[in-house]
Amino acid sequence: MDAKGQQSGHLMLISPERVFYAGLLGRPRKRTSGGYNIYVAMRGSLAITEGKSGLVGELAVVPPYVPHSVESEHPCIICLVIEPETVEPSAMEDLSARIAGTGAPDIARRIRAAYETLRLQQGRRGFTTENSTSCALAKRCRTAGWIAASSDPPQSSTISPPAR
Numbered sequence: 040m041d042a043k044g045q046q047s048g049h050l051m052l053i054s055p056e057r058v059f060y061a062g063l064l065g066r067p068r069k070r071t072s073g074g075y076n077i078y079v080a081m082r083g084s085l086a087i088t089e090g091k092s093g094l095v096g097e098l099a100v101v102p103p104y105v106p107h108s109v110e111s112e113h114p115c116i117i118c119l120v121i122e123p124e125t126v127e128p129s130a131m132e133d134l135s136a137r138i139a140g141t142g143a144p145d146i147a148r149r150i151r152a153a154y155e156t157l158r159l160q161q162g163r164r165g166f167t168t169e170n171s172t173s174c175a176l177a178k179r180c181r182t183a184g185w186i187a188a189s190s191d192p193p194q195s196s197t198i199s200p201p202a203r
Contacts, residue, residue, distance in 0.1 A: 048115070050158050058120040061154050067110045074120040075131055076101040077138075079150045083112030098147040100135045117154050 049062035058074075061081070078085055080097045087099045089107045101107050103123050109116065123131075138146060 048158060050154065052157065056122050056125045058118070059154075059157065060118045060120070061158070062115055064109060064111050064114060064116045067108045069106050069108050071104060071106045072101070072120060073103050074122050075103060075126070076107075077119040077121070077134075077150070078109055079117040079119075079147050080111055081113045081115045081117060081151070085109060085111040085116060096143060098138055098143045098150070100131070100138050102131075102135075117150055119150065 050059070051062065052059040078087065078099050078101070084095055084097050085099065087094045087101060087107055087109055089101065089105055121131075134146075137143070
């Protein structure tokens with residue numbers, strides 16, 4: 040990353056399994072992703088709208104293929120996109136439940152800490168579940184069981200994407 044990028048604090052790491060983005064959100068608009076989107080407010084809170092329902096907080100998980108929009112008090116956000124075939128559905132259900140419950144502040148703090156670690160890290164070449172032992176977020180997710188050891192495609196989930 041060049042000096043200008045390091046000063047801005049914007050960061051994007053891309054791998055076949057994950058995308059870690061920290062940067063400008065842009066204008067609110069409807070979006071749909073094929074992966075799990077974990078949104079974290081850099082500061083303040085964010086608002087996620089899915090259809091007619093909404094959520095306001097510092098952290099949210101949106102399942103794959105769910106149309107939604109995101110607004111934030113701060114112009115920048117953190118977004119971690121996880122390909123669904125790289126995680127166990129039960130692990131994502133557990134993470135979603137923790138985020139919807141009392142675990143949200145701790146998880147948001149950990150993701151922000153991982154962002155700071157990644158932002159300050161030199162010579163990045165992307166990240167994956169297998170080779171990201173230096174990435175604080177990946178270590179914490181693997182320890183908590185949020186990232187599956189296998190890459191078998193999910194068989195079922197209680198969080199269902201909308202019918203196409």
